[in-house]
Amino acid sequence: MKAAIIFACLLAVAFARPDVSIVRQDADVQPEGYNxxxxTSDGTQHASSGVLQNVGSDHEAIAVKGSYSxxxxxxxxxxxxxxxADENGFQPQGAxxxxAPVA
Structure with a gap:
């Protein structure tokens, strides 16, 4: 369910600019993960995959890996x-x- 919400939000962002269209879209949403x-036509790309961890426990959560260009x-x-994005929070990297300076 969470993956479907994330996916819907990303599509809303893609459609927010009327002059940009989706040129390629692949999705596979399963109960315990998604890809x-x-x-889009303006060169924007977003790929993501998520896996449900600790299924059935009180610590059930989705661990996500992805990239955005x-x-x-x-x-x-x-x-x-x-x-x-996992139990350690959101961890972005980019040139x-x-x-942050080393402590």
Missing amino acids: FDVE WVDEKTGEKFTLTYI HLPV
Whole structure:
């Protein structure tokens, strides 16, 4: 159910810009996980997979891995963000993101 909600939100974002259309879309939503891959005509790409962990326990949660890429409209530069979202929270990585200093 959670995966379906996430997927619906991503589609809403894709349709928010009327001049952009979906050129490729693959999705597989199962009770214990999902995979999806979407590409729009403006070069935006989003791929994600999630697996339900600790099924049937009080600690049931979805662990997600994915990436999101887009092209900056002003500079034409392509940005890519990879991420993991699990029991340790949302963990994004990308060359354009600032890095905290080592303690």
